[in-house]
Amino acid sequence: MLIKNITLIDENYDVIKDTNILIEENTIIYIGKEIPKYYHGEVYDGKNKVASPGFFNTHCHVPMTLLRGYGEGLPLDRWLSEKIWPFEKLLTNEDCYYGSLLGIAEMIKSGVVSFNDMYFNLEGISKAVFESGIKANLSYGYADIEGRKDYFNGPAYKETKALNEYIESINSDRIKADVSIHAVYSSSEESVSKISEYCNSRGMNMHIHLSETELEVAECKKRFGLTPAEYFLNCGTFRSNTTAAHCVYLEGDDFSILKENNVSIAHCPSSNLKLGSGIAPLKTMMEHGINVTIGTDGAASNNNLNMLEEVNLAALLHKGTNKDPLFLNSKEMMKISSLNGAKAQGRFNSGVIKVGNRADIVIYDFDKPHMQPIHDVLANILYSAEANDICLSIIDGKIVYKDGVFTNIDIEKVYYNVNRIKNEKLKIINK
Ligand SMILES: [Zn+2]
Incomplete structure (x- = not known):
């Protein structure tokens, strides 16, 4: 997967604008200004978005x-x-x-x-x-x-x-x-x-x-x-x-x-x-x-x-x-x-976005009233962002969340079951 034209928080927590991140399987294999010519797979447009370590x-x-x-x-x-x-x-x-x-x-x-x-x-x-x-x-x-x-x-x-x-x-x-x-x-x-x-x-x-x-x-x-x-x-x-x-x-x-x-x-x-x-x-x-x-x-x-x-x-x-x-x-x-x-956690190949690390990347959408203008990307994330500004989450190279939808979790089924469990337990406790 290629994340194109994105603002990146790098391994030193410095902000790099207009860059590209290439992920192969679970690993980040390239970060740079040039889009690798050999790549023809899935592309994610990072315009007005910021890639942050999870x-x-x-x-x-x-x-x-x-x-x-x-x-x-x-x-x-x-x-x-x-x-x-x-x-x-x-x-x-x-x-x-x-x-x-x-x-x-x-x-x-x-x-x-x-x-x-x-x-x-x-x-x-x-x-x-x-x-x-x-x-x-x-x-x-x-x-x-x-x-x-x-x-x-x-x-x-x-x-x-x-x-x-x-x-x-x-x-x-x-x-x-x-x-x-x-x-x-x-x-x-x-x-x-x-x-x-x-x-x-x-x-x-x-x-x-x-x-x-x-x-x-x-x-x-x-x-x-x-x-x-x-x-x-x-x-x-x-x-x-x-x-x-x-x-x-x-x-x-x-x-x-x-x-x-x-x-x-x-x-x-x-x-x-x-x-x-x-x-x-x-x-x-x-x-x-x-x-x-x-x-x-x-x-x-x-x-x-x-x-x-x-x-x-x-x-x-x-x-x-x-x-x-x-x-x-x-x-x-x-x-x-x-x-x-x-x-x-003893996970030494994770924690920052850099080549060779596991692709654990959280992407924030900065196209929001409370995220503009951008003087300081980190300050916007830490002091202005809401969880709803996260539009994409990649863990070990796989998309687990995109635009409010969980890839692998049927959230309606989860809501139903946690309420069922709650009611069942309270019935037993209050008997
Ligand atoms: Zn505790």
């Missing part, structure tokens, strides 16, 4: 779209124990398949090409990922619950193993199987150490929640005399390539521990604000050189998976709290939401 949503629980807006107006502990957990207990693989398709549609529509997920029913989630065309690092969020304290005899290990087998069978690296420990407070030290060792021995990525609330940190200190970051370091968790979500309450040596162990942080500003958790110290993280990325978290605590909105919020929030309009400039913000996320 976003990497590094923290999500995608089937939780099924719980969007459920149990609003309750304090966190009651919201979890009275609403979220009883609903989640009823979810099947088929339910998670439809919930995931809904979330994936929402993500693709807002410029996401890949996401990190932590949930259960990985069979349903991975089927949705594979069919939709998006990329994802999927993991089972392990916790010592319901007496299942032996990782290797429980569903987390079983589902992770099955996911690895599925990935082999589809022969695609769009899906990766990661390992996940839900959080410090939901597992024993023995479990955390055992799972960390397994993850490291297999060379898999690790995904955790870390220091999300003040209470979590206070209880960890009481239990172990350590901060959650020190605790996971001691358990060997950070020997694997780790993404730690939230990190709102990092302190003291936590920053250098995360930096030295190459831990990436998934900053989830909407979720942290909506759940009243607080505001993560992004400036200190970045001063320590930590790989900061952006995540939406699940739709139950956000309440959407609109990555463009999340990136916009992060940029505004930290300029405001730091009283520094120069903090997180446009190039930095684009890098945090694309390349840094690809690195966190």
